[in-house]
Amino acid sequence: MESQVERDELAHADPDAVDLTAVLAALAEPARLKIVRTVAAYGGDDGIACLDVWEKSGLTATKSTMSHHYKVLREAGLVVMWWVGAKKHVRLRRELVDVRWPGLLDAVLADQAPAHG
Amino acid sequence: MESQVERDELAHADPDAVDLTAVLAALAEPARLKIVRTVAAYGGDDGIACLDVWEKSGLTATKSTMSHHYKVLREAGLVVMWWVGAKKHVRLRRELVDVRWPGLLDAVLADQAPAHG
DNA sequence: CGAACTGTACGACCACTATCGAACTCAAGG
DNA sequence: CCTTGAGTTCGATAGTGGTCGTACAGTTCG
Numbered sequence: 021m022e023s024q025v026e027r028d029e030l031a032h033a034d035p036d037a038v039d040l041t042a043v044l045a046a047l048a049e050p051a052r053l054k055i056v057r058t059v060a061a062y063g064g065d066d067g068i069a070c071l072d073v074w075e076k077s078g079l080t081a082t083k084s085t086m087s088h089h090y091k092v093l094r095e096a097g098l099v100v101m102w103w104v105g106a107k108k109h110v111r112l113r114r115e116l117v118d119v120r121w122p123g124l125l126d127a128v129l130a131d132q133a134p135a136h137g
Numbered sequence: 138m139e140s141q142v143e144r145d146e147l148a149h150a151d152p153d154a155v156d157l158t159a160v161l162a163a164l165a166e167p168a169r170l171k172i173v174r175t176v177a178a179y180g181g182d183d184g185i186a187c188l189d190v191w192e193k194s195g196l197t198a199t200k201s202t203m204s205h206h207y208k209v210l211r212e213a214g215l216v217v218m219w220w221v222g223a224k225k226h227v228r229l230r231r232e233l234v235d236v237r238w239p240g241l242l243d244a245v246l247a248d249q250a251p252a253h254g
Numbered sequence: 255c256g257a258a259c260t261g262t263a264c265g266a267c268c269a270c271t272a273t274c275g276a277a278c279t280c281a282a283g284g
Numbered sequence: 285c286c287t288t289g290a291g292t293t294c295g296a297t298a299g300t301g302g303t304c305g306t307a308c309a310g311t312t313c314g
Contacts, residue, residue: 040248041165048161049302071260085303087262092301106260106311121248123240131157131238166272188290202273204292209271223281223290 038097038120046096047128051079052089056098059110060129067102067109155214155237163213164245168196169206173215176227177246184219184226 047053058077062068068076074086081089090110093099098117101110117125164170175194179185185193191203198206207227210216215234218227234242 040245041167041170044161044165044170044245048158048165050158051302053158053161069260081302082304083261084263084305088302091262103261103310108261121244124244127238127241127244128157128161168272186290198272199274200291201275201293205272208292220281220291225291 032094032097032100038116040121042096043098043117043121043124046092046098049089049092051081051085052093053128054079055086055089055093056112057129059099059112060125063109063111065111067100067111069104069107069109070101071107073110149211149214149217155233157238159213160215160234160238160241163209163215166206166209168198168202169210170245171196172203172206172210173229174246176216176229177242180226180228182228184217184228186221186224186226187218188224190227 047056054077055073058073059068062072062076070086070090079086090099090101094101097113099110100113101108103109112125114125164173171194172190175190176185179189179193187203187207196203207216207218211218214230214237216227217230218225220226229242231242
C-alpha cells in the first residue's frame, strides 16, 4: 500500500475489497469471535479500548497475539481502530458489514454458545 | 468410532454438538463455499449427486479432496449425505442451521461475489 | 529527560489443514 | 466373475496461520 498510512488509519480494508471468505475466516477463530462479541457488547460509536476488550473478554493471549487478531479483523473489514490518547479504540464496521452481508453479523452475534464448549 | 455407522449415515454432526466456529471455518474455505452454493442452487429435498456438484461448480479438485471437504461440511452440520444407488447425494441441513443461527446461511448465500475476486 | 503504559512489527516455532496419489469398498451391469 | 464407476481412507507433502518473545514506536506523567 503506497498510501501514506497515518497513525489513525492503519491497514483497514477498502469497502470494495472486502471478501466474504476473509470475514468468515476472521470470525471462525474463537479468540477473534470473542473479541468481536466483546466489542459488540461494550463498544458503541466511541468504540472500546483494546485493553478493556482484553479484560472484559477474559482472553489470556499476549499483546502480540491480540495485535495479530486485530490486524486480521481490520483487514477483513470487520472493525476500525483509531488512537485516543495513548489508548487504541476499536469498533465494529456495521455500516460496511451489514450492507455487504445483511444479517450475517446479527446471526453470529445472536449465537449464545460461547464457541468453546 | 464405537457407533456402528451405517453406509447411509456416516460421520454426521449431532444437532447439539454443532459449533459456530466449525460452521464458519467450513464456509471460510473457497472450495467448500462453492460446494455449499452449488448444493443450495441445484439441490432440493432430494439433494444433488456429488458428481453433479463437481460438474456444476466447476471445481477442479480431485475426488479425495472433494471427499475431504464433504467430511468437513458434514462434521460442521451443514450438510447431510446418503446413498442413492451407486451415487451419493448431498443436501443442506437448513432445518438445523436456520434454527441454530437464523439468517446466517441466507446471508452467506445471498452474497454475489464468488469469493475469489 | 526518563519511566511506565499501550500497542505494533518481526522472527521463530508448532499445529493444523488443503491437496494429491494410490489403494480400497461398494454398487451396477454385462 | 469381472469391469467400470463413485466415494472413502490413508500417507505424504506443502502451505497457512496461531502463538509467543523480543524489540520497537508513541503517549502520558513525574
